[in-house]
Amino acid sequence: MQNRQKALNLLGLSQKAGKLVSGSEIVTIGAKAKKVKLIILAQDCHADTTAKIFKVGKQNNVLVINEFNSNEISQAIGKKRKVLGITDTGFCKALLQKIDEGV
Numbered sequence: 001m002q003n004r005q006k007a008l009n010l011l012g013l014s015q016k017a018g019k020l021v022s023g024s025e026i027v028t029i030g031a032k033a034k035k036v037k038l039i040i041l042a043q044d045c046h047a048d049t050t051a052k053i054f055k056v057g058k059q060n061n062v063l064v065i066n067e068f069n070s071n072e073i074s075q076a077i078g079k080k081r082k083v084l085g086i087t088d089t090g091f092c093k094a095l096l097q098k099i100d101e102g103v
Contacts (some may be wrong), residue, residue, distance in 0.1 A: 007098035008068065008076040010091060011040070011084065022077065027055035027085035031060040036085035038063055038092040042070035045082045045098040053083060067099055084099055 014020040030036035036070050041053050043066050050066075056065035070082045077084070086092050 003098045004103045007053040007095055008072055010075040010095045010098065011073065012078070014086055014088060014091040017088070017091070019075075019086060019091050020077065021085045021087060022079060022083065025054060026081040027053070027083050028056050030085050030087065031056050031062045032100075034060070035087050036060075036062055038065070038086045038095065040064075040067040040068065040073065040084040040086070042068060042073055042082035044069050049083070063096075065096075065099065088099055 012018065021027055021036065027036055027039055031039065039053060039057050039062055041050060041064055045053075045066075054064050056062070073082065073084060074080045087097065
């Protein structure tokens, strides 16, 4: 299995484990409350949303990655979403490791 698919599977697992929040407003609130450890942003997000999420990430010292498109993200978690936040450090490390290995 490719690293890209493994990374997407991790998103699905974190959703099932209850360690994932979705939607730009909820992710923003979670980042400000220091609950969100990593933000996943779809590559095909609107420019305003992209700028807003990167600003929130920078202000709250949360890494923002945009390696995946909205179809991949939506399929991985079973909901139509473009912005995700992972609240668990273990899932963050595992996902970042897969991305570092190449997606």
